[in-house]
Amino acid sequence: MLEEFQELLGGFKIGDFFPSMEFLHTLTGVKSRLRNTFRRFDHFFDEVIEEHINPKREKEEHKDLVDVLLEIQKNKDTEMPLTMDNLKAIILDMFAAGTDTTFITLDWGTTELITDPKVMEKAQAEVRSIVGERRTVMESDLPRLHYMKAVVKEIFRVHPPAPVLVPRESMEDITIDGYNIPAKTRVFRRDPESWMNPETFEPERFIGNTIDFNGNDFELTPFGAGRRGCPAITFGTASVELALAQLLHSFDWELPPGIQAKDLDMTEVFGITMHRRSHLIVVAKSHFP
Ligand code: HEM
Structure with a gap:
């Protein structure tokens, strides 16, 4: 469901660029896919909300996001009242923007x-030397994991x-730079010419400089x-750094028998987020006895 949503949200749709051709969305079935996905999500959220307002629901130790939003909604004095659609x-937004990107x-x-x-x-040697025999990587370990942070930057790049x-x-x-951009232009940004060997995965390019992704x-x-x-x-x-550090620390990773790196399908599926086309299958062996 989420994959369909991401693909519909970000994939190339001709009517987004040439509004006069929007009628094609009906012919190509995009409109009915949109309606169908909307209905499935709406139904799912109705269920989640009903579950949360059910007085018989077992109380959790901590409130979750839906509990908090329902409380804000109940409070009629807020500056911006929340409708059920909001x-x-x-x-x-949180579900789509927060889970898929990290994954x-x-x-x-x-x-x-x-x-x-x-x-x-x-990367494993660094994480294991900093974390040692302790089984859980802590947030306080992260500032010392310089190479792993460079790996994360390179994944993002x-x-x-x-x-x-x-x-x-x-x-x-x-x-901007002599180009006139009229109001209501759809704007995308990506510059593939900013890097040496742009296609090579090379975390070392981030060692010894301050290039960061903070904007x-x-x-x-x-x-x-x-x-x-x-x-x-x-x-x-x-979230990404902690999860990656933990995976590197606790497991040794291998491809399944008979599969080589060159056999992996590296195709990206184009949508608002960029998934692998095929699932990645790897063998994880526990590093600790
Ligand atoms: C690896 C992790 C993540 C990456 C790379 C990422 C990336 C992005 C990008 C590129 C945008 C659009 C910014 C723009 O258009 O200029 C965005 C927006 C957003 N992200 Fe993230 N994100 C991540 C994690 C999360 C998480 C964990 C959450 C929530 C728990 C989240 C919530 C949002 C929201 C709500 C927006 C929309 C903001 C708006 O509408 O203006 N993101 N994110």
Whole structure:
């Protein structure tokens, strides 16, 4: 369901660029796919909300996002009242923007590392030397994992999970570098010419310099930049770094018997987020007895 949503949201649709050709969306079935996906999500959110307002529901120790949103909705004194549609939109936004991006980064990251044993070994050696015999990687370990952080930057560079960002429209006429951009133009940003050996996975390119993805270096903007940039850049980065460090620390990774790195399908599926076309199958062996 989420995959269909991401593909519909980001895939190339001719009517988005030539509004006079929007009628093609009906002929090609895009409109009915959109309606169908909308209905499935709407039904799913109705169920989730009903479950949360059911007085017989067992109380959890901590409130979750839906509990908090329902509480805000109940409070009629808020500056901006939340309708049920607003509430569903927020759940969808968090669900879609927050799960897929992190998962895709780890999926492509594992792919790159398993096809490049030298990088995998170097990253594992670093994590294991910092974390030692302790079984759980802590957030406080992260600042010392310099090489692994370079690996994460390189994953973001080669496989930005949301490569065309969220489609945006310019609000007013503007001239940038001599190009006139009229109001309401759809704007995308990506510059493939900013890197040496751009196709090679090389975390070392981030060692010894300060290039980062916080929105100041325009050649690396996996979270976007400026005021419409990802609001969860800190949380998203920590989630990816912690998960990757834990995977590197606790497991030794191999391809299944008979499969070689060159056999892996590296095709990307184009949508608002950039998935692998086929599932990655790897063998994880516990590093600790
Ligand atoms: C690896 C992790 C992540 C990456 C690479 C990422 C990337 C992005 C990008 C590129 C955008 C669009 C920015 C733009 O158009 O300029 C975005 C927007 C957004 N992200 Fe993230 N994100 C990540 C994790 C998360 C997480 C964990 C959450 C929530 C828990 C989240 C919530 C959002 C929301 C709500 C928006 C929409 C903001 C708006 O509508 O303006 N993201 N993200």
